[in-house]
Amino acid sequence: xxxxxxxxxxxxxxxxxxxxxxxxxxxxxxxxxxxxxxxxxxxxxxxxxxxxxxxxxxxxxxxxxxxxxxxxxxxxxxxxxxxxxxxxxxxxxxxxxxxxxxxxxxxxxxxxxxxxxxxxxxxxxxxxxxxxxxxxxxxxxxxxxxxxxxxx
Numbered sequence: 001x002x003x004x005x006x007x008x009x010x011x012x013x014x015x016x017x018x019x020x021x022x023x024x025x026x027x028x029x030x031x032x033x034x035x036x037x038x039x040x041x042x043x044x045x046x047x048x049x050x051x052x053x054x055x056x057x058x059x060x061x062x063x064x065x066x067x068x069x070x071x072x073x074x075x076x077x078x079x080x081x082x083x084x085x086x087x088x089x090x091x092x093x094x095x096x097x098x099x100x101x102x103x104x105x106x107x108x109x110x111x112x113x114x115x116x117x118x119x120x121x122x123x124x125x126x127x128x129x130x131x132x133x134x135x136x137x138x139x140x141x142x143x144x145x146x147x148x149x150x151x152x
Contacts, residue, residue, distance in 0.1 A: 008125050009132035012052075016136030019048040025144050033145075041144075045137070052133065055126035062133050078131050082123040084116040091116070 023044035026037045033041075050061040056072065057064075064073040091108040098106040110116050 009128040012129045012132035013136035016133045017140045020140035082120045087116040
């Protein structure tokens with residue numbers, strides 16, 4: 001995996017952390033959060049995540065990270081990695097399935113190791129950037145309200 005992947009992860013982590021730290025979350029005179037303050041905080045986070053670039057799903061922002069239940073973004077773990085071999089294997093399998101359906105011999109979309117490595121690097125970059133956003137959000141929210149809601 002290229003160094004750019006880890007740079008993207010660290011960059012998105014810091015960016016998301018700083019964005020969430022900017023969102024106000026006030027306490028009342030008893031040191032508690034009011035419903036309105038929490039609502040403003042959540043809305044602010046949602047707006048920031050909607051505006052962040054999502055390399056895995058361009059144009060959709062990172063709002064899926066805030067959804068309840070598993071989805072493509074919340075399932076990603078720091079150990080998730082794509083290899084050139086897995087890209088080549090998937091491309092060959094896809095070509096075989098297309099050939100079977102159409103009856104015409106199909107060539108794989110990605111046929112060379114170099115192209116497969118480029119695609120693996122692109123996907124790994126996007127995965128690490130998304131993980132960085134998850135880490136930054138968890139860190140900022142934990143700093144604001146504690147770890148009871150972030151599983152940290």
